[in-house]
Amino acid sequence: ALLIGGCAGAAFIFSPGLGMPRDWDLFALAGPPLVMCAIYVLVGSPEGTRCTRACSLIVVAGLLTLLPRAVIFATPGLAIPAIENYSNLDIAKSGSTRFLLSNYLESVGDSTAAKALDSVWVSVDPNSFAMNAAVDSASRIDSASLERVFRECIRRNPLNWAAWGNLAVIQLGRRHFDSALYDLQVADGLNPYNASTTLNLSYCYYSVKDFAGAEKFLNEAIHLDSSILTTSVLMFQADLYRDSHQEDKYVTVFVQIAQRSDAPSKYVRGWIEFLLKKGEYQKAAERIRQALGVQIDTHYIGDLLQAYPELKSYLSN
Numbered sequence: 001a002l003l004i005g006g007c008a009g010a011a012f013i014f015s016p017g018l019g020m021p022r023d024w025d026l027f028a029l030a031g032p033p034l035v036m037c038a039i040y041v042l043v044g045s046p047e048g049t050r051c052t053r054a055c056s057l058i059v060v061a062g063l064l065t066l067l068p069r070a071v072i073f074a075t076p077g078l079a080i081p082a083i084e085n086y087s088n089l090d091i092a093k094s095g096s097t098r099f100l101l102s103n104y105l106e107s108v109g110d111s112t113a114a115k116a117l118d119s120v121w122v123s124v125d126p127n128s129f130a131m132n133a134a135v136d137s138a139s140r141i142d143s144a145s146l147e148r149v150f151r152e153c154i155r156r157n158p159l160n161w162a163a164w165g166n167l168a169v170i171q172l173g174r175r176h177f178d179s180a181l182y183d184l185q186v187a188d189g190l191n192p193y194n195a196s197t198t199l200n201l202s203y204c205y206y207s208v209k210d211f212a213g214a215e216k217f218l219n220e221a222i223h224l225d226s227s228i229l230t231t232s233v234l235m236f237q238a239d240l241y242r243d244s245h246q247e248d249k250y251v252t253v254f255v256q257i258a259q260r261s262d263a264p265s266k267y268v269r270g271w272i273e274f275l276l277k278k279g280e281y282q283k284a285a286e287r288i289r290q291a292l293g294v295q296i297d298t299h300y301i302g303d304l305l306q307a308y309p310e311l312k313s314y315l316s317n
Helices: 002-013 031-044 049-073 076-089 095-107 111-124 126-136 143-156 161-173 177-190 195-207 211-224 231-243 247-258 265-277 281-291 298-307 311-316
Strands: none
Touching: 049 076, 076 095, 095 111, 143 161, 161 177, 161 195, 177 195, 195 211, 195 231, 211 231, 231 247, 247 265, 265 281, 265 298, 281 311, 298 311
């Protein structure tokens, strides 16, 4: 009777539509009966065979309850529809779930399904629609207006991690690092698997000269999504290693930047001059040809030839 009453309470008092997906662990059908069974053992203090049977019942009931869920969420074909169903029960408060599912679809190469998923949910979620519209027009809107939009999204849904993250970007731009750090910590707590949020945390810690924290979050961001390693992020990484006096790491990243096609001129020039000092004229000549007209000009090449006459024969080949 106790178990039946627990199931009935979970089904009719705690509505799954209210509890899932964000609070399913508190109000799932399996929880109350198992808890009540455990209370029966503890309060009733049965002894001998009765206690053993009761404990065995708890273990078996728990396995029977959790095993199907484990199978479902370990099987992509079953897990994706289940996650979509849970998210649709509470669209406004399942942003992190949608993001994780979209990321998974991208990771397995199904970008079409990921974009379709995003577009459907954005169209039915007024918070996402308002925020995305603000982000799309950010270059034409002043930061104060953007801030009002993001704060309104947070007021409607405090679990909107993207709104917290975008609000932090505004605070970073204003150099309000304490406020930015708070907003980013909230965003990271709501959705700890977002590389952009983690990278912004690294920027924030670097700005307050907490280089250890900056390096930690930068490494986490790269681990989450290696595609964030654009030239600008590599330049930030180089600055971080330089300012934290990690010379070997700084040189390694400096070389990575210098070899990229969109590297700033100072990195390309530094790499070429480093190669020439080492006597590696062939490599220097190859990089000069690649960078000519983009990062360096003929006047700079003339200066190099004056300093390193041997370079001329390599450039002529």
